[in-house]
Amino acid sequence: MENRQPRLHKNLIEAVIDSLETIFGKGFYADKVIERTLKSNPKWGSRDRAFIAESTYEIVRWWRYLWELYGKSPSLKRNELTRIFGLWWRLNGQELPEWHGFEAVQDIDIKSAKRSLPNDVGVQQSFPIWFDELANEDLGKDWPIIAQNLNLPAELIIRANTLKTTRQELKTIFKKEGVETHNFSENEVGLIFKQRQNIFSNASFKSGLFEVQDGGSQLIAPFLRPEPGMKVIDACAGAGGKTLHLAALMQNKGSLIAMDVEERKLVELKRRAKRNGAHNIEIKHIEGSKTIKRLKDKADRLLLDVPCSGTGVIKRNPDTKWKIKPEDLEKVKGIQQDILNDYSTMLKSGGMMVYATCSILHSENEDQVKTFLAKREDFKLIEEKRVNPSKVSDGFYMALLQKA
Numbered sequence: 001m002e003n004r005q006p007r008l009h010k011n012l013i014e015a016v017i018d019s020l021e022t023i024f025g026k027g028f029y030a031d032k033v034i035e036r037t038l039k040s041n042p043k044w045g046s047r048d049r050a051f052i053a054e055s056t057y058e059i060v061r062w063w064r065y066l067w068e069l070y071g072k073s074p075s076l077k078r079n080e081l082t083r084i085f086g087l088w089w090r091l092n093g094q095e096l097p098e099w100h101g102f103e104a105v106q107d108i109d110i111k112s113a114k115r116s117l118p119n120d121v122g123v124q125q126s127f128p129i130w131f132d133e134l135a136n137e138d139l140g141k142d143w144p145i146i147a148q149n150l151n152l153p154a155e156l157i158i159r160a161n162t163l164k165t166t167r168q169e170l171k172t173i174f175k176k177e178g179v180e181t182h183n184f185s186e187n188e189v190g191l192i193f194k195q196r197q198n199i200f201s202n203a204s205f206k207s208g209l210f211e212v213q214d215g216g217s218q219l220i221a222p223f224l225r226p227e228p229g230m231k232v233i234d235a236c237a238g239a240g241g242k243t244l245h246l247a248a249l250m251q252n253k254g255s256l257i258a259m260d261v262e263e264r265k266l267v268e269l270k271r272r273a274k275r276n277g278a279h280n281i282e283i284k285h286i287e288g289s290k291t292i293k294r295l296k297d298k299a300d301r302l303l304l305d306v307p308c309s310g311t312g313v314i315k316r317n318p319d320t321k322w323k324i325k326p327e328d329l330e331k332v333k334g335i336q337q338d339i340l341n342d343y344s345t346m347l348k349s350g351g352m353m354v355y356a357t358c359s360i361l362h363s364e365n366e367d368q369v370k371t372f373l374a375k376r377e378d379f380k381l382i383e384e385k386r387v388n389p390s391k392v393s394d395g396f397y398m399a400l401l402q403k404a
């Protein structure tokens with residue numbers, strides 16, 4: 001079969017460069033920037049869109065590695081960004097057209113440039129110097145493989161909404177549509193797509209038969225052991241990824257309070273709950289410590305899916321590694337300990353809570369739980385679990401604690 005080289009189009013490269021300029025120059029989130037770039041030209045077809053999104057994400061992911069290979073310090077000058085694009089293209093084994101702008105990278109001997117790079121994780125796996133040092137200290141011998149796995153492309157995984165369907169039923173529906181999926185081996189509800197695709201326009205999504213949810217994330221709600229009829233609080237519910245899973249596990253029976261400090265996220269949660277047919281959710285915007293105090297000793301189960309560095313989801317959000325700063329990490333660790341101390345008051349005696357993050361770092365995970373337990377003799381650790389990033393999962397940590 002003829003092995004055809006994909007053709008490059010100047011306007012698409014320009015779109016990638018515009019996106020890189022905004023992501024690194026203005027510090028905007030990559031997913032939002034790409035979304036806006038794609039909206040700016042409705043005439044682009046699906047292949048063009050995929051090209052822009054993939055190229056931008058991959059160049060963001062390999063940013064440090066590419067500049068090291070090029071032998072220069074990162075710059076946001078358009079002519080330099082064009083060369084970085086060219087280098088990335090060549091790294092993928094593709095040939096560059098003889099266009100003005102690519103000359104400087106046209107003749108780089110990629111093999112020998114690769115050989116001359118330092119053999120440390122920060123360069124080889126493209127992480128900032130400070131973060132590589134910190135992760136090395138925090139994770140020790142596990143860091144190199146975790147770093148490597150954080151650069152894997154993210155798979156598309158969904159969770160069957162058992163309030164409306166089963167995994168098997170969903171699988172059959174997709175099969176009829178010509179879409180191949182296979183079971184996520186860690187639970188009874190996850191389905192992995194053979195190929196990434198836009199499934200938000202799919203009729204079964206619109207009727208609430210499934211939610212897109214990472215494999216590791218799907219392990220957190222069951223870890224809390226919620227039961228139908230219980231009073232459950234999801235205190236950092238956001239737009240409700242795990243709230244919806246909790247509602248399904250509770251079979252819509254009992255009460256589920258979803259709280260967050262950001263009201264707009266709760267508005268989105270409400271919309272999703274309606275689509276999912278989840279009827280036992282009560283939304284509560286956290287306006288201050290009073291909201292928490294009013295719920296003292298009320299919960300059988302409490303989920304604290306706390307704000308964190310997001311270092312477990314770098315696979316999905318590669319820009320996180322360039323945005324996060326050491327001082328952000330310190331700040332978020334303070335918030336995590338405050339949430340543990342203040343929100344755990346909502347738990348009844350004998351009740352259980354899960355502290356969870358999407359961070360890979362012990363300092364946000366095991367260490368935080370240890371610090372909390374050292375102060376609180378009325379809590380004990382029942383079980384903790386670390387999910388390392390892999391093809392089917394982001395990096396997560398969860399700890400199940402019980403109140404005496």
Ligand SMILES: C[S@@+](CC[C@H](N)C(=O)[O-])C[C@H]1O[C@@H](n2cnc3c(N)ncnc32)[C@H](O)[C@@H]1O
Pocket residue numbers: 235236237238239240241242243259260261262265286305306307308335339358
């Ligand atoms: C990791 S996200 C939660 C994701 C969500 N549970 C899900 O599954 O989609 C952390 C959430 O904590 C919220 N948050 C930040 N500070 C908070 C606080 N002091 N109290 C409660 N929620 C907070 C953020 O707005 C964010 O939605």
